[in-house]
Amino acid sequence: MALTNASAGDPAKSSLTPYNADFFNLHRGASSLCLFPTATEQVSEILKYCNKEMLAVVPQGGNTGVSGGANPVFDEIIINTSKMNQIRSFNDISGIAVVDAGVILESLDNYLEPLGYTVPLDLGAKGSCQLGGNVSTNAGGLRLMRFGNLHGNVLGLEVVLPDGTILDNLSTLRKDNTGYDLKQLFIGAEGTLGLITGVSLLTPRRPKSVNLAMLALDSFEDIQKAFVMAKEDLSEILSAFEFWDDASMNLVKRVTLPDATYPIEAKSKFYALLETQGSRQEHDQEKLDAYLSRVMEADVAHDGVIAQDAKQIQALWQWRETIPEAIVKSGTAMTYDVSMDVKLLYKMVEDAKKHYNDRGLLGDGNVYYNVIGFGHVGDGNLHIMANIKGFDYSVQKDMDRFVYDWAIKHKGSITAEHGVGVAKVGYMEECKSEPQLRLMRSIKHALDPHGIMNPYKVVPGVLDV
Secondary structure (H helix, E strand, C coil), X not given: XXXXXXXXXXXXXXXXXXXXXXXXXXXXXXXXXXXXXXXXXXXXXXXXXXXXXXXXXXXXXXXXXXXXXXXXXXXXXXXXXXXXXXXXXXECCCCEEEEECCCEHHHHHHHXXXXXXXXXXXXXXXXXXXXXXXXXXXXXXXXXXXXXXXXXXEEEEEEECCCCCEEEXXXXXXXXXXXXXXXXXXXXXXXXXXXXXXXXXXXCECCXXXXXXXXXXXXXXXXXXXHHHXXXXXXXXXXXXXXXXXXXXXXXXXXXXXXXXXXXXXXXXEEEEEEEEECCHHHHHHHHHHHHHHHHHCCCCCEEEECCCHHHHHHHHHHHHCHHHHHHCCCEEEEEEEECCHHHHHHHHHHHHHHHHHCCCECCCCCEEEEEEEEEXXXXXXXXXXXXXXXXXXXXXHHHHHHHHHXXXXXXXXXXXXXXXXXXXXXXXXXXXXHHHHHHHHHHHHHCCCCCEXXXXXXXXXXXX
């Protein structure tokens, strides 16, 4: 087992800085110790000791989260799973993979490719995020509408409980009705109930035919119409339907793809990217062509382009996948991940712009700039992001309050896939009922009576900052 200690002197120059701070550098702890176990038994010994000595710990995977869930709040000990990175087994009949928690998502997909399988989720951070972290946050991603979320694709988990007990629940059965489905407790729990060390994952067959098209549309109403028509015409092969606004498109062009030409000549207010996955290219292409003809003839979309090969598919996806990177490179970034009725997705963005414009706070060189909206139409998930001038905690909290209040008021969720972490725990009492919170606290206390596992996260009122 490896460990990293903070060096004396400036904390900002410490070798632990990458582990103490989150992806957007909005949440930063002051841990002086990061442990890198290589086996489940080592994790067990660590937690057994920490529980006995009442030492708080933070489970951490690839540290690609943006809610502060994988970073210490104060000086908690970090347990990083990156050295637990073995693929334990794969069944090429059932498509079930059993892997260590530290296996990188893209690495598993590369392993599965020559075997004819793929992973059931796809994220922008796939090159560095780890399976254990994906499960701990119930990560969604670009193809959730096709494969569903991890509550359905995870068949079993190996988890080390706070007292060091190893819960070996690495089932490879798709059907098992013997009592409580305990693994579900840990999916999306963000390491507050135990540390995931192993994952049994159901993987789908890799598609033989993949097609991608980008559309230019004039309004979010047209985005909705195009989505409904896609479900009608493409149904069983539709694997993703993404959207973004012109502000996102222009930001990507300016920051991350300055040398690329716009894939669609016509400038538009909105863009959509739809993907199909199937087993017969000729059949899928015919369906996609018919769909595109219909949306054009109905004046729902006024321009579009179809990728002709794998290189063009990758190039088109870049316009969507590099949006977060573009806004991070443009200044202090505020990022939100909310879900709601699809009809309301862009109304939040419009209302946010009006809210800050009416207060004289929106625009180039102002307090808030680059306010953009994009997301997954297929599962009602909006990412609203903004740059803020400098780093002002009160400015950050002001936008937090607007976004979360808006989501709660419209019966949405304050987090669709990024998790609660420390960033949103203060709003849990507003979006969950008292019985729900009481049950959450009871579960937390039953499994972690000393409160050592990822404290101050997810469940309010257990340990208050």
